[in-house]
Amino acid sequence: MPEPVLEVTGLKKHFPVKKGILRRTVGQVLAVDGVSFAIGAGETLGLVGESGCGKTTVGRTVLRLIEPTAGTIRLEGQDITRLGKSEMRPHRRQMQIIFQDPFSSLNPRMRAGDIVAEPLKVHGESNREVRRERVAALFDRVGLRAAQMDAFPHQFSGGQRQRIGVARALALNPRLIVADEPVSALDVSIQAQVINLLMDLQRDLRLSYLFISHNLAVVEHISHRVAVMYLGRLVEYADKTTLFTRPLHPYTEALLAAVPVPDPATRREKIVVQGDVPSPLRPPPGCHFHTRCLYAEARCRTEVPALREIEPGHFAACHLR
Amino acid sequence: MTERVLEVDELQTVFYTRAGLVKAVDGVSFSLSRGETLAIVGESGCGKSVTALSLMRLIADPPGRIVGGSVRLAGADLVKLDEAAMRKIRGNRIAMIFQEPMTSLNPVMTIGRQISEALILHQEMSRNAALERTIRMLDVVGIPEPEQRAKEFPHQLSGGMRQRAMIAMALACNPEVLIADEPTSALDVTIQAQILEVIAKLRREFGTAVILITHDLGIVAETAERVIVMYAGRKVEEGSVVRVFADPQHPYTRGLINSIPRLGLIRNRADESSRRLQEIPGMVPALSNLPPGCTFAPRCTLASEICRREVPPFEEKIPGVFAACWHAGKVAAVANA
Numbered sequence: 250m251p252e253p254v255l256e257v258t259g260l261k262k263h264f265p266v267k268k269g270i271l272r273r274t275v276g277q278v279l280a281v282d283g284v285s286f287a288i289g290a291g292e293t294l295g296l297v298g299e300s301g302c303g304k305t306t307v308g309r310t311v312l313r314l315i316e317p318t319a320g321t322i323r324l325e326g327q328d329i330t331r332l333g334k335s336e337m338r339p340h341r342r343q344m345q346i347i348f349q350d351p352f353s354s355l356n357p358r359m360r361a362g363d364i365v366a367e368p369l370k371v372h373g374e375s376n377r378e379v380r381r382e383r384v385a386a387l388f389d390r391v392g393l394r395a396a397q398m399d400a401f402p403h404q405f406s407g408g409q410r411q412r413i414g415v416a417r418a419l420a421l422n423p424r425l426i427v428a429d430e431p432v433s434a435l436d437v438s439i440q441a442q443v444i445n446l447l448m449d450l451q452r453d454l455r456l457s458y459l460f461i462s463h464n465l466a467v468v469e470h471i472s473h474r475v476a477v478m479y480l481g482r483l484v485e486y487a488d489k490t491t492l493f494t495r496p497l498h499p500y501t502e503a504l505l506a507a508v509p510v511p512d513p514a515t516r517r518e519k520i521v522v523q524g525d526v527p528s529p530l531r532p533p534p535g536c537h538f539h540t541r542c543l544y545a546e547a548r549c550r551t552e553v554p555a556l557r558e559i560e561p562g563h564f565a566a567c568h569l570r
Numbered sequence: 571m572t573e574r575v576l577e578v579d580e581l582q583t584v585f586y587t588r589a590g591l592v593k594a595v596d597g598v599s600f601s602l603s604r605g606e607t608l609a610i611v612g613e614s615g616c617g618k619s620v621t622a623l624s625l626m627r628l629i630a631d632p633p634g635r636i637v638g639g640s641v642r643l644a645g646a647d648l649v650k651l652d653e654a655a656m657r658k659i660r661g662n663r664i665a666m667i668f669q670e671p672m673t674s675l676n677p678v679m680t681i682g683r684q685i686s687e688a689l690i691l692h693q694e695m696s697r698n699a700a701l702e703r704t705i706r707m708l709d710v711v712g713i714p715e716p717e718q719r720a721k722e723f724p725h726q727l728s729g730g731m732r733q734r735a736m737i738a739m740a741l742a743c744n745p746e747v748l749i750a751d752e753p754t755s756a757l758d759v760t761i762q763a764q765i766l767e768v769i770a771k772l773r774r775e776f777g778t779a780v781i782l783i784t785h786d787l788g789i790v791a792e793t794a795e796r797v798i799v800m801y802a803g804r805k806v807e808e809g810s811v812v813r814v815f816a817d818p819q820h821p822y823t824r825g826l827i828n829s830i831p832r833l834g835l836i837r838n839r840a841d842e843s844s845r846r847l848q849e850i851p852g853m854v855p856a857l858s859n860l861p862p863g864c865t866f867a868p869r870c871t872l873a874s875e876i877c878r879r880e881v882p883p884f885e886e887k888i889p890g891v892f893a894a895c896w897h898a899g900k901v902a903a904v905a906n907a
Contacts, residue, residue, distance in 0.1 A: 299758035299759065299760065300758055406853045408853060409853075436613035436614055436785070436854070437613060437785060437787075437826055437829055437830055438613060438825060438826060438829050438849070438850035438854075439853065440829070440830075441829035441830070441831075441847035441848065441849045441850070442849045442851075444831070444847055445846055445847055445849060448846070463758065463759065465759070465833060466788075466830065466831045466832055466833045467831050469831065469833055470831035470847070471831075493833065503760055504759060504760065505833065506763075507759045507760045507762065507763035508759055508788065508833055509762075509763075509766075509786060509788030509789045509791065509792045509793075510788055510791060510792065510832065510833065511787040511788040511790070511791045511815070511827065511830060511832060512791055512815065512832070513791040513792075513811045513812045513815050513816075514812070514815075514816070521760075521763045521764055521767055522760050522763075523764070525728045525730055525731070525761065526758065526760075541760075
């Protein structure tokens, strides 16, 4: 395998829980608890899970927007986990983020063109004309008109704003883009436009995506490989076809069964998984999923299952597989 | 046809805004039978929620007002009722649940009191009888330890449990019609499946007719019998879910169905070109500035002169499917080409 663009090993992020006047630490939220994966050039890894499973924290930690508690992050072979602010700078060009909410992630008082030019400015492109030309090209690339560069964010629709976010992420020619629920806030007919744009850009620019979403159908559509998270841990990891046709982990199975299928001809009897996602403050011992699992046995309640390669390229963390 | 419980005829709701008159709901008609689930789908701003709020007479006036049409619930026209009479019906014979249960529950009142309140008010039950029925309802919607939960406050429940409590409250008085406005959009997918199951079960058990408002075509396909597709304040298509999904007559409906990625659909097709999702070009027009003629024409690949000039009539295109399109016959042909 050629060297991956991003390689994450044993990533952990624990947030302290503080209470009282003295702000004593009374507990830890294990938001990310030992996560490993790799993303190759031109590849999309889909990261799915329900709210509170830690998928957004993984995305931000990978970008070093949040400092990891443990583990290593390698970007194009180089360990960036402990780099200082200035050492980190050249690497920041290589990795960018697209946010979920195209309303709160754009400064309402900046013109669209200046928003997209900002990363260029920060990373030392001092010539205004050069910046403007580059921004015009980026606008064109994401399907906006260069004439719209002087408009403010509120003058754009949701889908167009998300295009501005994409253009900003592309400004520095990054290798890796973390897309955190990039289409969840958009209407269905606009979602397709943005998904197609992301896929076109990947094909043309050989971008790698860490695509974070709770929408399994979108993840299946855009990803090459998929990782499923539950309460801070990866429970399953495989190429997309394998994961969606032959899931091994009962949680993946339950997730897939829960997605409503837009085809009235295939109405299915569902296995509906019962119960709520437990609090990440007090996750259940052993396998985190055992409280909701149909197949749980005694050891699931005590022993943490390791993520094992059950068949080539297909990893799952379940005692029963 | 079974017993009709609700009949909506040419409903028109407008908002007076600084940008001018906004026709949020423009001549929407439909009927609902006992025990039936009718889905209303559409994107943000299509008027689906305003339709629901109009049925409940919950449109704030000003800026909004129901300016035309009728809403008949078992004979009475809700549009003409005064507020006092409407209060006797709202929550009693027609009830509604909302997307975000936390904002629609009273945070300083226990779950049990909130549900009992409706029963005491509408059914003139005693406090004890109301509490008893409340606990039974909490049990019916699948809340474990209902006696204990009835004493708790909304923030002590999870999102899924709160939505269950909302459903229990809405159904406590056994209404004829339940309006569910995006009831699961704020919930995780495994919890969503649980809630949809609860709604389906209650519909079977109590014969409640359900209006399900959603943007998720998957939910429509799995839970509703009939569907109405709305676009820019108007109904563009209506029919049985099976027929509409199999052979949509309006280009907007077809566009919506084709624009969503589906689990498993692309599994066997590896080449890049077939992996593209179909896009609907452009965006939803502003309601204050609608084009004349068909409101979808600016985004429609089939649009012709007449579409830009005249509003298409809403008529039966194939047996059981109604649509408002001048070129309905071409919709299927173009899509298959």
